[in-house]
Amino acid sequence: MPLFQTLSVDQVELIQGQIVERQFSVGDLIHQVGDVANTLYLVQKGQIRTYRLATSGKEQHLRVLEPGDFVGVPALFTQRHYEYFIEATEATTVCCIQRETFKELLLNNPQIALELLSVLSDRLEDSEQQTTWITSESVQGRLANYLLEESHKQANACVTLTSTKKNIASYLGMSPESFSRGLSKLTKAALVKQSQPNMIEILDLAGLEQLAYQG
Numbered sequence: 004m005p006l007f008q009t010l011s012v013d014q015v016e017l018i019q020g021q022i023v024e025r026q027f028s029v030g031d032l033i034h035q036v037g038d039v040a041n042t043l044y045l046v047q048k049g050q051i052r053t054y055r056l057a058t059s060g061k062e063q064h065l066r067v068l069e070p071g072d073f074v075g076v077p078a079l080f081t082q083r084h085y086e087y088f089i090e091a092t093e094a095t096t097v098c099c100i101q102r103e104t105f106k107e108l109l110l111n112n113p114q115i116a117l118e119l120l121s122v123l124s125d126r127l128e129d130s131e132q133q134t135t136w137i138t139s140e141s142v143q144g145r146l147a148n149y150l151l152e153e154s155h156k157q158a159n160a161c162v163t164l165t166s167t168k169k170n171i172a173s174y175l176g177m178s179p180e181s182f183s184r185g186l187s188k189l190t191k192a193a194l195v196k197q198s199q200p201n202m203i204e205i206l207d208l209a210g211l212e213q214l215a216y217q218g
Contacts, residue, residue: 018108040083143188
């Protein structure tokens with residue numbers, strides 16, 4: 004687990020003694036809105052996702068979490084309830100650490116707190132960017148910004164889609180049909196091409212940046 008990579012072997016063994024493993028099948032809800040949040044979940048294997056339901060009942064995808072990722076940090080510091088759903092999208096094993104155990108761990112190992120702050124900062128920035136895309140940009144503008152952001156993160160002009168197109172569309176605040184139409188328009192404009200189902204290659208970086216800037 005990257006979160007514990009700075010710890011000694013003895014410290015890791017101490018943590019392992021406090022961890023409870025849980026297994027989930029595809030489609031299982033690990034938590035739903037309203038559940039008491041008092042546990043940190045670390046993905047050991049498999050994949051989970053988080054999402055919300057709008058008042059209309061429409062699903063809004065938030066993020067996909069894979070081995071090494073974690074969810075539930077804010078709940079470790081204050082008494083609260085989940086405001087989103089956590090669902091297993093593959094056969095998944097998660098490691099669970101209760102609030103009091105983790106708080107004691109942080110007090111004894113401040114380097115873990117620094118790692119948490121870094122990850123939470125990145126997630127906050129991602130959420131702010133998502134809100135900006137949804138409220139102020141066209142479908143093609145959102146797609147362009149998303150592809151540019153992912154290209155930067157992956158350091159590659161060939162962007163690997165880390166989730167399904169349905170989930171990415173939901174994350175960007177559009178329907179799967181709008182996502183497909185927007186991608187087709189970018190392809191026809193020779194800005195991108197999709198040589199594989201889960202990969203989109205940026206052909207015209209300047210053109211995509213201009214589209215993203217225009218929104």
